[in-house]
Amino acid sequence: MRKKAPELQYLETLKTRTKLSYQEQQQLEADQKGYRGELTIDRLTKEIIVAQTPIIDDLNLQVDGQRVQLDKLVQIGNRLYLIDMKDYHGKYIFRKRTWYHNGKPLTHSIFSQIERAHDILARIFMEHNLTIEIVKVIVFTDPSAVIEIEDQSEIVVKYLWEYCEWLQKLSQSASKQGSGSLPWQQILQKYRVAPYRPETDLTLDSRQLWQGIRCPRCGNFWWIQKHYALQCKKCGYCEATETAYVRTICDYGTLYFRHNLQVGKLTEFLGKGYNKQYLRKILAKHFVPLNLRSRQFSYQNQGEKFEYWFSNESQYFNNLKRRTTWGK
Numbered sequence: 001m002r003k004k005a006p007e008l009q010y011l012e013t014l015k016t017r018t019k020l021s022y023q024e025q026q027q028l029e030a031d032q033k034g035y036r037g038e039l040t041i042d043r044l045t046k047e048i049i050v051a052q053t054p055i056i057d058d059l060n061l062q063v064d065g066q067r068v069q070l071d072k073l074v075q076i077g078n079r080l081y082l083i084d085m086k087d088y089h090g091k092y093i094f095r096k097r098t099w100y101h102n103g104k105p106l107t108h109s110i111f112s113q114i115e116r117a118h119d120i121l122a123r124i125f126m127e128h129n130l131t132i133e134i135v136k137v138i139v140f141t142d143p144s145a146v147i148e149i150e151d152q153s154e155i156v157v158k159y160l161w162e163y164c165e166w167l168q169k170l171s172q173s174a175s176k177q178g179s180g181s182l183p184w185q186q187i188l189q190k191y192r193v194a195p196y197r198p199e200t201d202l203t204l205d206s207r208q209l210w211q212g213i214r215c216p217r218c219g220n221f222w223w224i225q226k227h228y229a230l231q232c233k234k235c236g237y238c239e240a241t242e243t244a245y246v247r248t249i250c251d252y253g254t255l256y257f258r259h260n261l262q263v264g265k266l267t268e269f270l271g272k273g274y275n276k277q278y279l280r281k282i283l284a285k286h287f288v289p290l291n292l293r294s295r296q297f298s299y300q301n302q303g304e305k306f307e308y309w310f311s312n313e314s315q316y317f318n319n320l321k322r323r324t325t326w327g328k
């Protein structure tokens with residue numbers, strides 16, 4: 001599963017608790033559009049290639065202090081396709097080694113990111129004595145984009161609709177030839193790192209946040225407390241109290257990703273009407289404790305939304321959900 005980038009998770013969570021600035025809103029929309037484009041390519045790729053095709057989505061690598069993010073790697077035949085996805089819109093022309101956007105020269109090359117990623121991969125493979133040809137591919141996911149490439153380039157550039165046809169042909173010809181088993185996935189795992197995060201979280205932001213547990217269906221913050229569940233006063237949505245607390249702790253963790261989880265701060269985040277003892281119980285039950293000897297007892301912060309942080313526990317939370325609907 002391709003996860004939303006930390007920045008997108010942060011902005012989406014922030015939007016549910018305060019008014020975003022103009023820049024934040026623009027960034028959020030751009031990130032959401034980019035993510036949708038990536039999911040589309042993931043889905044189409046899966047539909048086209050054969051089931052056993054070796055593939056890695058969204059890989060962050062670090063080599064000698066240098067960091068690089070790769071959108072997608074697919075091995076077809078004995079070639080490794082390094083795929084970079086761009087959701088640019090407007091008209092782009094590549095002429096005499098320069099990129100132009102709507103007629104104006106760009107200060108950076110659209111090719112530079114993929115060139116760098118290619119060089120880092122090539123170096124890793126060389127150090128591990130792995131011979132595999134790496135093919136650089138850029139796919140433009142926005143259907144309104146117009147790309148003209150006048151110069152020869154060794155980078156394959158495709159629109160989304162061309163990409164499908166191109167991939168299909170590759171996949172068909174490779175299945176006739178067969179492909180070797182090459183250990184590129186295992187080698188790259190050694191260099192894998194967590195996705196990039198900005199230096200600062202929400203700590204120094206002076207905006208007032210809406211406190212409490214937020215209804216995931218309608219965004220309201222007012223609940224009727226039932227025996228094991230909370231029921232939204234506005235839309236009637238029912239959620240197990242345990243899930244609601246865990247989900248809200250994850251919201252806090254996503255916004256304050258530079259900090260550990262502490263009862264005091266979480267109590268503030270929850271606001272009035274919530275039980276500190278119950279919060280302690282939930283933290284002890286679901287989160288990983290840190291610095292046990294310190295007076296400031298705290299828990300590990302993964303800085304992710306509930307759906308990712310607790311993706312391995314979905315069965316447990318689904319069972320809780322069933323319990324809230326008993327007798328209805």
Ligand SMILES: [Zn+2]
Pocket residue numbers: 215216217218219220232233234235236237
């Ligand atoms: Zn609601």
